[in-house]
Amino acid sequence: MNKNSIFTLVFFLIFTLVSAQGNSWTLTKCMEIALQNNIEIKIRQLEIKKTEKSQNSVLNRMLPSINLYGEQGYNFGSTIDPSTNGRVSSNIQNNNFYLNARTNLIDFSAFANAQKDKINIALAKADVEVIENEYKLQILESFYQVLYIQELLKIQKEQLKQAYFNLDRITKEVAIGSKPQSDLYDMQLSFSTEEIRNQETEQLYAIKKTELFQLMNAIDVKTDEVVLEPYLKEVTKDFDTELFNPKIKLAELNYQNSLKSIRLEKASNYPVLSAYYGYSTFYYKNIKQANANTDSFFNQLEDNKSQQVGMQLSVPVFNGFRNNKKISASKIAGDKAKLTIEKEKQQLDKQVVLEEQNKRNYLQLQNKLVEKEKYAKASLATTQAKFISGKVEAIVYSSVKNQSLSADFELLKNSLQLQYIDLKINLLTRNQL
Structure with missing residues (x-):
């Protein structure tokens, strides 16, 4: 079974389990609600409208007063x-x-100012895109944190059921004298440990879900009834070579704006x-x-x-060299803006390289986890047969059962981590899932 088939099978099983439950939320739904509720984005959108209303075309600037x-x-x-x-x-x-x-x-200043007005509108829009991109990255990280814990809780509940079954069985066997009292103590300790761990995970799950919906500003949602769905859509990988990172776009627009500022200062020297x-x-x-x-x-x-x-x-004949100083200062600001573009590109490249390295690490680990899951299931099958025939103790069978469930979760978590990295890289480089 190849890697893609394993991913598909794992996510299909998760989807089947989640669909059988109540109030399910997908990653796409979470991001849509979050973007609708974010106050900062609404403020920046009003800023776009304000900038558009403040724009004056060349014709408007040339109209007589x-x-x-x-x-x-x-x-x-x-x-x-x-x-x-x-x-x-x-x-x-x-x-x-x-x-x-x-x-x-x-009037050359009118032309320069009209061009700066257009750049200012594009800058306001790019600023919103930067905020949205950073916000979506936060939602993505928070969503997968909750998803990890949600799947871990399912594993632990299965472990708790197995621990209760073993405790009940040993209790009955001790009562009829076929098992020593020490076996009961072992099972009681095992059950108590599983119970505490399950409760801690439930508490962490509730906190992380609350944090996610607080981040989305969806305070009217009953988070205890919410179940997250894995992102089942195929992650897009075939993109154009051109990057579309909002921070780089904003830096490029700032550079263009600095060039327009130079033209505006030079226009003061023209008749x-x-x-x-x-x-x-x-x-x-x-x-x-x-x-x-x-x-x-x-x-x-x-x-x-x-x-x-x-x-x-x-x-203009002489202005005390004031315009020349302003032009020189604008050129320096332009050089600074140009370097900012390179800085943003370098930071993005470094971040993507790290994420790609993490992805390769998880892909290498995936094959090992597949093997581990296969061995754990084989071990569980043989141990279960021995347990039924009375050749192994319940505590041994419980331990092997837990190992098999843990192997399932490790494989599932690794698969989710791979998907999370793919989605994160897409948001960083293309601003979309």
């Missing part, structure tokens, strides 16, 4: 008569109105061509000369209006 101003003022004493532009000793009421519009026709339009008018009235021959409000607004249209070219 239009401002309308209105003011009313009073001049007392010696002042300027707006009608003659001469100084008079009088009190004047002024109403001034302005309409100004300005737009930049050529800006803008166009403007202005419209103004005013109304005046001499307060002391109430009966003076003053034109009406609307007539004055019409007579006093003026307009101006023009273009302005602003060419």
